[in-house]
Amino acid sequence: MTSPKSGTNSTENVTQLDRVTIRFAGDSGDGMQLTGSQFTATTALFGNDVSTLPDFPAEIRAPAGSLPGVSGFQISFSSGDIHTPGDRPDVLVAMNPAALKVNLGDLVPGGGIIVNTDAFNDINLRKAGYAADPLHDGSLKGYNLFEIPMSTMVAGACEGLGLSSKQVELTKNFFALGVMFWLYERSMAATEKWIAEKFSGKEAIAEANRRALHAGYAFGETTEIFHTHYRVPAAKLKPGTYRNITGNEATALGFVTAAKLAERDLFLASYPITPASDILHQLSGYKHLGIKTVQSEDEIAAIGAAVGAAYGGALGMTTTSGPGMALKAEMLGLAVMVELPLVVVDVQRAGPSTGMPTKTEQGDLLMSMFGRNSDSPIPVIAPATPAECFTMAIEAWRIALKHMTPVVYLSDAFLATGAEPWKIPQISEMPSIAVKNAPESTGSFRPYQRDPETLARPWAVPGTKGLEHRIGGLEKLDELGTVSYDPDNHHRMMLLRAEKVARIARDIPATEVWGDSSGDLLILGWGSTYGSIRSAVERLRERGKRVSHAHLRYLNPLPEDLAGILGNFKRVLLPELNLGQLRMLLRAKYLVDIVGFNLVRGKPFQIGEIEAKAESLLGESVEVGQ
Amino acid sequence: MTQSELPVLTKKDFESDQDVRWCPGCGDYSILAQTQKTMPDFGVAKEKIVFISGIGCSGRLPYYMNTFGFHTIHGRAATIATGLKAARPDLMVWVITGDGDALSIGGNHLIHAMRRNVDMKMIMFNNRIYGLTKGQASPTSPIGKKTKSTPMGTIETPIIPLNLVAAAEASFIARSVDTHSEHLQEMMHRAGEHSGAAFLEVLQNCNIFNDGAWRDFTDKSVKEDRMLVLKHGEPMLFGAEKKKGIRLNGLQPEVVTIGENGITVADLWVHDEADPDATRTQILSRMWWPDFPVPVGVFRRVPRPTHDQLLVEQVESAKAARAAKGPADLQKLLAAGETWTVS
Numbered sequence: 011m012t013s014p015k016s017g018t019n020s021t022e023n024v025t026q027l028d029r030v031t032i033r034f035a036g037d038s039g040d041g042m043q044l045t046g047s048q049f050t051a052t053t054a055l056f057g058n059d060v061s062t063l064p065d066f067p068a069e070i071r072a073p074a075g076s077l078p079g080v081s082g083f084q085i086s087f088s089s090g091d092i093h094t095p096g097d098r099p100d101v102l103v104a105m106n107p108a109a110l111k112v113n114l115g116d117l118v119p120g121g122g123i124i125v126n127t128d129a130f131n132d133i134n135l136r137k138a139g140y141a142a143d144p145l146h147d148g149s150l151k152g153y154n155l156f157e158i159p160m161s162t163m164v165a166g167a168c169e170g171l172g173l174s175s176k177q178v179e180l181t182k183n184f185f186a187l188g189v190m191f192w193l194y195e196r197s198m199a200a201t202e203k204w205i206a207e208k209f210s211g212k213e214a215i216a217e218a219n220r221r222a223l224h225a226g227y228a229f230g231e232t233t234e235i236f237h238t239h240y241r242v243p244a245a246k247l248k249p250g251t252y253r254n255i256t257g258n259e260a261t262a263l264g265f266v267t268a269a270k271l272a273e274r275d276l277f278l279a280s281y282p283i284t285p286a287s288d289i290l291h292q293l294s295g296y297k298h299l300g301i302k303t304v305q306s307e308d309e310i311a312a313i314g315a316a317v318g319a320a321y322g323g324a325l326g327m328t329t330t331s332g333p334g335m336a337l338k339a340e341m342l343g344l345a346v347m348v349e350l351p352l353v354v355v356d357v358q359r360a361g362p363s364t365g366m367p368t369k370t371e372q373g374d375l376l377m378s379m380f381g382r383n384s385d386s387p388i389p390v391i392a393p394a395t396p397a398e399c400f401t402m403a404i405e406a407w408r409i410a411l412k413h414m415t416p417v418v419y420l421s422d423a424f425l426a427t428g429a430e431p432w433k434i435p436q437i438s439e440m441p442s443i444a445v446k447n448a449p450e451s452t453g454s455f456r457p458y459q460r461d462p463e464t465l466a467r468p469w470a471v472p473g474t475k476g477l478e479h480r481i482g483g484l485e486k487l488d489e490l491g492t493v494s495y496d497p498d499n500h501h502r503m504m505l506l507r508a509e510k511v512a513r514i515a516r517d518i519p520a521t522e523v524w525g526d527s528s529g530d531l532l533i534l535g536w537g538s539t540y541g542s543i544r545s546a547v548e549r550l551r552e553r554g555k556r557v558s559h560a561h562l563r564y565l566n567p568l569p570e571d572l573a574g575i576l577g578n579f580k581r582v583l584l585p586e587l588n589l590g591q592l593r594m595l596l597r598a599k600y601l602v603d604i605v606g607f608n609l610v611r612g613k614p615f616q617i618g619e620i621e622a623k624a625e626s627l628l629g630e631s632v633e634v635g636q
Numbered sequence: 637m638t639q640s641e642l643p644v645l646t647k648k649d650f651e652s653d654q655d656v657r658w659c660p661g662c663g664d665y666s667i668l669a670q671t672q673k674t675m676p677d678f679g680v681a682k683e684k685i686v687f688i689s690g691i692g693c694s695g696r697l698p699y700y701m702n703t704f705g706f707h708t709i710h711g712r713a714a715t716i717a718t719g720l721k722a723a724r725p726d727l728m729v730w731v732i733t734g735d736g737d738a739l740s741i742g743g744n745h746l747i748h749a750m751r752r753n754v755d756m757k758m759i760m761f762n763n764r765i766y767g768l769t770k771g772q773a774s775p776t777s778p779i780g781k782k783t784k785s786t787p788m789g790t791i792e793t794p795i796i797p798l799n800l801v802a803a804a805e806a807s808f809i810a811r812s813v814d815t816h817s818e819h820l821q822e823m824m825h826r827a828g829e830h831s832g833a834a835f836l837e838v839l840q841n842c843n844i845f846n847d848g849a850w851r852d853f854t855d856k857s858v859k860e861d862r863m864l865v866l867k868h869g870e871p872m873l874f875g876a877e878k879k880k881g882i883r884l885n886g887l888q889p890e891v892v893t894i895g896e897n898g899i900t901v902a903d904l905w906v907h908d909e910a911d912p913d914a915t916r917t918q919i920l921s922r923m924w925w926p927d928f929p930v931p932v933g934v935f936r937r938v939p940r941p942t943h944d945q946l947l948v949e950q951v952e953s954a955k956a957a958r959a960a961k962g963p964a965d966l967q968k969l970l971a972a973g974e975t976w977t978v979s
Contacts, residue, residue, distance in 0.1 A: 252975060
């Protein structure tokens with residue numbers, strides 16, 4: 011919690027803060043994701059800048075009360091511009107002993123803990139591995155503990171509704187939400203509206219949730235356990251209309267918009283996989299916009315159908331995560347060979363193998379680059395923030411269409427499920443990305459005759475008179491596209507495919523260096539590490555350090571200006587949520603001794619971690635000649 | 637798909653300029669010839685026809701067809717056909733595959749293409765061997781078959797392809813033989829006319845790695861007695877004299893002789909392609925020489941909405957439902973849910 015700015019006001023104690031980070035934690039069945047997203051929506055509507063980090067187990071319902079069953083949702087909100095969901099929560103809402111045990115270590119010293127005391131019974135304490143009740147053994151002395159018998163309170167509030175005690179117990183998350191709404195001066199209106207819509211036709215349930223919410227709010231207002239409540243004024247965002255959006259939502263909307271800008275039909279084939287499935291769900295709901303979706307029998311079938319749709323002239327695409335990406339490799343190679351536009355979304359998760367499906371990682375970069383037989387170049391791009399997923403999804407299609415190539419779009423679990431305010435763009439102001447099909451022909455058609463600028467081949471869709479031709483995975487004779495085993499032709503085609511992708515570097519924006527264009531340290535990143543890196547660089551610069559930030563959205567081909575940028579700094583630090591994959595690529599390409607900072611814990615970097623790493627590098631008096 | 641202004645096409649119009657490169661004597665030559673001969677039947681313009689293949693000797697066929705063609709990767713042709721047909725319901729899509737391609741590496745896709753009723757005509761060349769990789773056992777090789785990869789004989793029970801696709805709810809199921817050219821042409825014609833997933837198994841001879849795999853019953857000298865030509869609505873009669881027949885005793889087929897033990901033609905199983913229950917299709921598919929004559933012909937042909945039709949219907953009905961509430965507006969979709977304005 012940033013230090014209080016203004017003191018109290020005369021009628022009630024209000025403490026003004028710049029930024030607050032809250033974590034809701036409970037059993038997977040306690041509705042913590044819902045509580046968190048309701049608090050987020052209200053906070054975004056209020057006008058704060060927000061950033062969220064849901065953190066949940068892969069098991070739908072791990073054993074109740076157990077440590078693996080704990081589900082958490084962290085939200086950071088601020089009156090200023092923020093980039094991350096916060097390193098450590100200022101306040102922890104713990105619905106049971108397991109939630110307290112799992113999350114306590116992250117809480118800032120002196121932070122607030124709000125607990126449901128009713129859940130601190132012998133059975134739950136034992137399940138959480140507590141020998142003694144932490145509420146009473148003095149172990150929480152360093153924190154601000156607020157004990158609320160939430161189950162008892164909601165039981166009282168819901169009396170007379172004719173609901174079972176189990177049904178009533180389920181509303182305790184709304185009680186906790188009500189408390190938090192009071193504590194941070196939030197309106198209950200948006201959540202009340204949500205309750206009315208969600209439980210329409212189930213009046214008793216709706217009423218119970220409403221009562222629980224109000225009871226929580228009233229509890230905050232009337233009891234004396236909270237000495238103050240907190241005010242985080244609205245942030246000064248750029249003018250415009252905003253909504254709160256997750257990376258997966260923004261990705262899906264980006265693809266719908268890409269189809270509009272490309273003036274083609276969107277076709278998605280996908281196999282369910284965490285954390286990518288939401289994109290399939292969302293696009294499946296847009297049939298009224300002409301979008302066709304197929305839930306395929308497996309990952310290979312999904313990309314196969316996408317290739318088939320692309321061959322037919324549609325925007326064929328597929329969405330997956332690492333294990334699915336591994337299965338798609340051979341079909342990606344085919345797409346490289348037949349040079350059809352295709353977008354493959356890999357929402358990366360912690361691996362290898364099944365790994366930790368709901369946790370984040372940046373481990374699929376090298377697989378995307380090289381995970382196919384032979385030299386099989388594919389452009390790779392990566393959004394940096396949840397909202398940016400929208401523009402990068404359109405960018406994926408712009409590149410795929412203009413350059414007639416499959417494109418890999420690397421999101422990750424943190425981007426996918428994390429949320430932030432998004433300034434809603436005007437589609438009418440966005441440039442077209444449409445390309446033309448090859449026209450009808452009466453002469454002999456050459457399916458591999460290339461555009462002299464981009465080296466893209468024509469998109470010759472079935473149904474076009476005079477273009478009957480055969481393509482496939484066998485090597486093509488240059489221009490004619492017939493099967494060829496000629497050694498020199500193969501060599502030429504390998505170079506052409508590589509050159510085609512390399513030339514995309516001419517067609518991407520310049521790399522932005524935030525801070526100064528030269529200095530002691532450049533912190534370079536890609537993907538979802540953006541927020542942590544930017545915040546760390548902001549703090550370092552506030553302390554007068556000569557540190558800048560550059561973030562790569564284009565990983566293949568790399569931007570042409572990158573070599574120069576790297577050369578302008580004494581040292582380069584590259585934090586990645588992997589064991590150094592981009593670093594390996596950059597060191598190989600630029601012969602620059604980039605320093606890696608690699609943590610693979612399934613969690614985003616904390617700002618402080620990057621800050622500390624940068625400080626330690628700046629403290630070293632190593633001069634690197636470049 | 638019909639185009640009234642379409643000039644009458646001939647076999648020659650469907651021959652590409654590529655040299656055919658199968659081994660001399662391969663059964664694939666006949667299949668290619670019948671395919672080219674059948675194509676003009678449908679009144680579909682050449683550019684509206686797409687041949688998609690996987691990997692194997694069969695996979696080369698699209699190169700020899702003067703239509704659109706896509707030689708894809710091993711086992712996955714059906715997936716590409718599924719996407720193509722979903723995106724482009726106006727096209728006529730053929731899938732060319734083999735026993736290894738469709739039943740081994742592509743087994744999963746075969747099942748799902750059939751159950752979805754993807755409107756594609758799949759021709760599976762069954763030679764009971766891996767030819768292009770030079771002679772390993774395939775999923776249809778009989779138990780005990782000695783090959784390079786099974787020097788002591790295979791120990792795996794073979795798949796009965798038509799039994800499998802019947803279980804997967806295929807809406808059109810047929811079998812023919814590479815050398816029985818007229819029958820093969822007829823089966824291709826019937827498959828091409830079918831709306832939905834058509835599966836045509838062609839018993840094909842690989843004269844290099846598995847010569848004579850079907851000869852015991854397909855040879856001219858014996859086929860009358862050892863094969864059963866299925867005809868819709870007709871009793872199952874076979875034999876040079878048409879004196880033998882199949883009687884269905886409960887779920888058990890029996891070979892009977894007309895005139896023996898008082899059996900008449902009226903006692904025979906009457907073939908019904910349109911039988912909505914695939915159980916009897918499966919019984920037929922399991923009949924095999926030497927216990928039974930091997931059936932060829934159309935086993936099953938039932939009407940069922942195709943995958944692309946249903947997909948388009950959903951899109952159209954969603955559009956109509958949306959239109960009732962005003963035009964679909966992407967800009968509004970972007971701003972769905974709670975929004976706020978900063979000025």
